[in-house]
Amino acid sequence: MNDDNTTAYLPQDLDRALLVGRVWREDGPALVAVRQGEVIDISTQCDCMADLLDRGDAADFARSVEGESLGSVTALLQNSLAEPQVAPYLLAPCDVQAIKACGVTFAVSLLERVIEEQAGGDAAKASQLRAELKEMIGQDLSRIAPGSDEAMALKTALQARGAWSQYMEVGLGPDAEVFTKAQPFSSVGFGARVGLHPASKWNNPEPEIVLAVDARGEAKGATLGNDVNLRDIEGRSALLLGKAKDNNASCAIGPFIRLFDRDFTLDSVRQAQVTLRIEGEDDDFLLEGESDMREISRDPLDLVRQTVGAHHQYPDGFMLFLGTMFSPIQDRDGEGQGFTHHVGDRVTIATPALGALVNRVDRSDDLPPWTYGIRQWMAHRHR
Template sequence: MNDNKTTAYLPQDVEQALLVGRVWRDEGPALVVVRQGEVIDISAQCDCMADLLDRDDAADFARRAEGESLGPVAPLLQNSLAEPQVTPYLLAPCDVQAIKACGVTFAVSLLERVIEEQAGGDAAKASQLRSELNEMIGQDLSRIAPGSDEAMALKAALQVRGAWSQYMEVGLGPDAEVFTKAQPFSSVGFGARVGLHPASEWNNPEPEIVLAVDAKGKAKGATLGNDVNLRDIEGRSALLLGKAKDNNASCAIGPFIRLFDERFTLDSVRQAHVTLRIEGEDDGFLLEGESDMREISRDPLDLVRQTVGAHHQYPDGFMLFLGTMFSPIQDRDGEGQGFTHHIGDSVTIATPALGALVNRVDRSDKLPPWTFGIRQWRAHRR
């Protein structure tokens, strides 16, 4: 793999971007910053990502912190894509933070969640239900503000027709869906394999932007994430959300957190265009999709406020998946079957300001078990 291809996984303006992340070295995890294409281990100055994000001068600190050079960033990316990965390689850029996620924040994904629910997890029923729901609703849900009078009027009309859903409640109602996606230290990073629960036969990636929020509830930066989704399991019952969402390696984040500064702000996130590319290893299948943050139904800061505040604190900060409008319906294994993953699929999630997150798909029970938790991290701290 040449450097030009490898650096395509980085922000287009990488020379100006403030990138921080985590790397596995022979002696354990390290906190790094990328400056002018060089990876610098700053663990001697600050060895906890949550601590770095909590600093009032986080951006300035990332610009000036001294440390050991690990060389150019391109070999680090290559090491991370190797199978097996070669040290040093990238980890998920977060550490002790909680991993939270928002669901049903786009109109398209709202309809697909309703379809999953009404199909009871049966992919074969999805196509017919999609047509029926579109005809019944008869309007563009993306134009309706959640919690508005218009949204409440639609809710009442759908209730009368017996078509209301718990997913419409969080998609159109005043309260967002915010759930715990994964545990601290359990997310995988760039190049690692993501996991599917072996019981799932209908699933897909969810390409999302992820905010890095400090302990005071302030968004300090952003990165990319794959909120791996098991459509059949959640479709059987929303009470199975934990089984559908939180499995070994089912959460990928990376490659780096880009800190907010004068060049990259929350407005950059609001205008972001996220692309997805799925390439099948066993069948040559290709699927491309996109998620336009301008079509999100709730502002990112509203989602932050619904997550943290007087009602709930996160003393170690949190990572917040903002949701996706990507809902794959392209048939793969047969007419009317829609999309589902095959083992070995390559998933690339990208946006120019954040680079690209690349992972391959495997089964959660076939991947190395998650054993490196908070106590192990504490033991490795320098």
């Protein structure tokens, strides 16, 4: 997956961006910071990403701490895009943190989850159900605040018509859907292949902004993520969410965490536009779209508060996917069949302030097994 235009995968204001991440070196993983286009290994000064994010002076620390130069960030991106990847290459920028995700936070994704449920995982039924639901609801769900009187009135009306859904409950009700997407150290990074469960025949990428939250529940930065989704598996039953969401290489995060500072804040996230590009390797398929974070139904900090607080703590911090408005419906393999991945698809998720996350699609059972977990990391740190 070689690419000469690697600068396009970095923030447009790279000279001002405070970027931190993780790379794989010949002897194991390393924590890095990017300064003026140079990658600095700061592992001798900080054990892990969770420790860095917990620092009260995380931004100043990343800006000034000494370390070993690993060369240019563009060379690192090229190494990461190579197949096979060449050390040093990018890993997911998180380590011991929990990987959490919010679902149904955009009106479009709400409708598509209801369609999956009513179609029972059959993609051929989706087009007809989409038209029927839009006619039945008769209004723009993105304008309705979850938990509001208007939302509860719509719930009552839809229940009376037999159209209420568990997805509408979390999309319009007071409680957000927050689930565990993946285990610590299981996410893949920029350039790696993402995995689809071999049983799935209807699936898609879910491009999202991901918050990096410290142990105190404070959002310290943001990055990009692909919450790979199996529409047919989850559509058969919401109780299959774990199988639909957590598989080998089914979670991609990167390329770096951009720390919040005066040039990049939570308001930057709230105003972000996220683009998606899917390029088929075995056909001429091309899909492009754009997601506006201003259309999210719940504020990012509300999603953080629903995840962490007196009811639940995360002593190692967590990464929080904020949800997607993308559920690609463009026909690919036949009229009315909608979209599903092919092996080899190249997926690019991008926003100017964070750069771009690029991955190719493969089957989870054909990818290298996940073998590097917490014990292996601890042994590496001990050595």
